[in-house]
Amino acid sequence: MPMRFSTRTRYGLRFLLRLAAQPQGSLLQLGQVAREENISSGYLEQIVRALRPMGILRAVRGSGGGYSLAKSPADINIEEVFQHLEGEISPVRCLSKGRHCQREAHCSTRGFWTELDAHIRSFLQRRTLQEIIDSEKCSVTGGNHVELH
DSSP states (O other): OOOOOOHHHHHHHHHHHHHHHSOTTOOBOHHHHHHHHTOOHHHHHHHHHHHGGGTOEEEEOSTTOEEEESSOGGGOBHHHHHHHHHSOOOSSGGGSTTOOOTTGGGOSSHHHHHHHHHHHHHHHHTOBHHHHHHHHTEEEOTTSOEEEO
């Protein structure tokens, strides 16, 4: 099975990009994002629950409520986002936190997997939501859709 990040992480990044594209002080409703991004509302709610402990979301309840970013996109680290949405991002189980492999001392590929894990983590640690916005040249169009140019 190829190494892939989950739809939860992909949708979570899309949701965060949508929030980042909103005008300062405005709120985005989950139902609107769900319709426009073709994501079920229930799944989007799960994503919000996973991201909430990071302190990056501001939620306003009631009529006219919704979500916005509680931090600047430049202060939102992508590795943290991935960890909250994926749980574990190691390419092999034996490198996951709390796991110990019985073959560790004799594993002929451990060094390779450790190096790959370090590269992935380093790449994600160096990235912020703002850098994704800048590199993808995201912008908001007519119906608040995030488009890539």
